[in-house]
Amino acid sequence: MRPILLSGHERALTQVKYNADGDIIFSVSKDHVVCAWFSHNGERLGTYHGHQGALWTVDVSPNSEMLATGGADNTMRLWEVKTGKLLKTWDFATSIKRVEFSPDGRQLLGVTEKRSGHLGSIVVYDIDLDIEAEQTSEQALRIVCEDSKATVAGFSYGARYIIAGHEDGSVSQYDAKTGELIFNTQVHEADMMVTDLQWSPDRTYFITASKDKSAKLLTTNDLEVLKTYQTDTPLNSAAITPVKDYVILGGGQAAMDVTTTSARQGKFEARFYHKIFMEEIGRVRGHFGPLNYVAVHPKGTGYASGGEDGYVRVHHFDKPYFDFMYEVEREQANL
Amino acid sequence: MPPPELLSLSSNDSYTSTTTRRIHPQLHIKNSLKMSRAVGRTTDWAEEEDEDSPQAQLPPPQTIKNKDGTETTITYTIREDGKKIKTTRRIKKTIVKRVVNPREAERKEWAKFGQEKSKAIGPQSDTTSVGENIVFRPMANWKASAEDKSENEKKKNNLKDAKIKCRICSGDHWTTKCPFKDTMAPEGDNAGAEVPGDGPDEQGGLGQGGSSYVPPHLRGRGGAGEKMGGKYERDDLATLRVTNVSEIAEEQDLRDMFSRFGHVTRVFLAKDRETGRAKGFAFVSYADRTDAAKACEKMDGFGFGHLILRVEFAKKAT
Known part of the structure; x- marks a missing residue:
């Protein structure tokens, strides 16, 4: 496995995303620029300019025509993927920590940061799929998080629920139509921020990563914890791999905390766990800073990781990855 | 049926760097800057300074096609300590043909934009490079085997470090072997x-x-x-x-x-x-x-x- 290194960013990566076909990777970093890359050879397709602050998040619409970004310049922006043209800017009072399209691409969600005088909130906009159309400035929905601010959020299957992870380690389920809180459950350790939430391909379950050094697999319908993946480092990201039953966890001690912990090299690795057996099956090293985000190719053929070191590393899995099976799995396959 | 499409020059390269042991990280960047200047891109003052420096007197990068289908690229750079470095790398390019859906094939033809505007097709050396090979072999009980290894090594190191000293004569043999x-x-x-x-x-x-x-x-x-x-x-x-x-x-x-x-x-x-x-x-x-x-x-x-x-x-x- 020979990773492709993408060095188009000058500062730490914050999020990396594949589009639905997996041929393009979008990356955002704290250097204000969005980059689009071809995943198979690492060629840069283009860059999107306009943001005035660090970028926290990116998402691409399911038909790969529109790109949404959010950042510390208190704006959420919509771009045309093909040309890099800015289509729409939404202004907020605080920065945008997470954006995500609904599965049909007709809705766009944004998570706003909490700051003095402003509570954290989740906002939803209706999106006109026509690229030429003027997008609305009117919020279709606004959920205010009074208890603990949301850090991550996403649409469930059929955009039925909005699932949000909070700063206090809890996960909430909201009705995506009314914005009503259905219920909230403490999943991770108290006051351990949920740092990532990524969906299974059918969005009936998802994985959360937390600073409490664990990642958990939860059902969408009743937020039941199915699996727990325990590690020895704070996690920034977790992804579910299609095809093979694995999960990939990324993390590492934050640079500001390094002096308070052992400086052992090699915590900056992507960790692979078996999704069912919850056992670590291997690691991929390479980054020399914490991994801020891991994204899996939608066809399960590879993954990309964005690190605090400013690099995106794109990996295409080799044969051993696909061949590996537990004894019980092999027996099952041979039946 | 989606059209077959010539997709990529996947860089399955096994490059060897001779003449220099350490390739300076700036190597790629400088060369690409030079190339981009050649096609008439505006440069800022920070780069212009290079014009008078020995950088400008370096021979231009060379690409030679070898008989066995590989390419040899020779580039020249100047290290911080003023030493001139010649980097020779042999790259083997394999063309991988893949059938993709029409959407992907169309996107492949998109014109580049933003900072990549008017750049040549194919990965640019300033933003894209190929990392060293990583062996990733998932295994059950990975943790246990990894720990075993490190523990064994630790023990070995301990033994290596341990000075053998005779308690009878202070010689470097075991006490029981002391004459x-x-x-x-x-x-x-x-x-x-x-x-x-x-x-x-x-x-x-x-x-x-x-x-x-x-x-x-x-x-x-x-x-x-x-x-x-x-x-x-x-x-x-x-x-x-x-x-x-x-x-x-x-x-x-x-x-x-x-x-x-x-x-x-x-x-x-x-x-x-x-x-x-x-x-x-x-x-x-x-x-x-x-x-x-x-x-x-x-x-x-x-x-x-x-x-x-x-x-x-x-x-x-x-």
Whole structure:
């Protein structure tokens, strides 16, 4: 496995995303620029300019025509993927920590940061799929998080629920139509921020990563914890791999905390766990800073990781990855 | 049916860098800047400075097509310390044909934009490079096997670092292998320092041994009749041999147990040099024989660990 290194960013990566076909990777970093890359050879397709602050998040619409970004310049922006043209800017009072399209691409969600005088909130906009159309400035929905601010959020299957992870380690389920809180459950350790939430391909379950050094697999319908993946480092990201039953966890001690912990090299690795057996099956090293985000190719053929070191590393899995099976799995396959 | 499409020059390259061991990271960037300048891109003042520098006098990068289908690229750079570096890399390009859906094929034809605008097709060397090969082989019990490895290594390192020092003559061999094993007592022991003749002339009355130094606690009892046969005799008389000692025992454990009966001058626990585990026997020396006798009586049959100790007086070394 020979990773492709993408060095188009000058500062730490914050999020990396594949589009639905997996041929393009979008990356955002704290250097204000969005980059689009071809995943198979690492060629840069283009860059999107306009943001005035660090970028926290990116998402691409399911038909790969529109790109949404959010950042510390208190704006959420919509771009045309093909040309890099800015289509729409939404202004907020605080920065945008997470954006995500609904599965049909007709809705766009944004998570706003909490700051003095402003509570954290989740906002939803209706999106006109026509690229030429003027997008609305009117919020279709606004959920205010009074208890603990949301850090991550996403649409469930059929955009039925909005699932949000909070700063206090809890996960909430909201009705995506009314914005009503259905219920909230403490999943991770108290006051351990949920740092990532990524969906299974059918969005009936998802994985959360937390600073409490664990990642958990939860059902969408009743937020039941199915699996727990325990590690020895704070996690920034977790992804579910299609095809093979694995999960990939990324993390590492934050640079500001390094002096308070052992400086052992090699915590900056992507960790692979078996999704069912919850056992670590291997690691991929390479980054020399914490991994801020891991994204899996939608066809399960590879993954990309964005690190605090400013690099995106794109990996295409080799044969051993696909061949590996537990004894019980092999027996099952041979039946 | 989606059209087959020529997709990529996947960089399955096995490049070798000769002439230089270390490729400067700026290598790629500088070259690409030069190329971009050639196509008329505006440059900022920071780069312009390079014009007058030796950078401008470097030969242009060369690409040679080899007979076996590989390409050799030769680039020149100047390192920070002013040394000129020639980097030769051989790249083998493989064309991978893949059938993709029409959407992907269309996107592949998109014009580049933003910072990539008007750049050539294919990955640019300033933003894209190929990392070193990583072997990723998932396995069950990964954690256990990884830990095993590191533990074994640690042990090995410990052994490497451990200095072998003989306690009898301070030579670099094990005490048991010491050539003076039968003639000298261990160093630092009561009768240890053997400096015949030139010590202070205080005689402890041990006579025959000829040792000039007598430890304070023995001075008063110099003439005691039971002491005969020399310095080793004395040592052995207050030394207990402890057998059936648990494997996991440490010298300190024994010292703690035996010092209940009197002043223990020496504890020696035989250990296996490979595993670091106790071999199952030990010697405990007391300052006073009566203490030793008491300990011998009390400790014989004492349960220690999962075993029952057997304690007896050490036999005289021959």
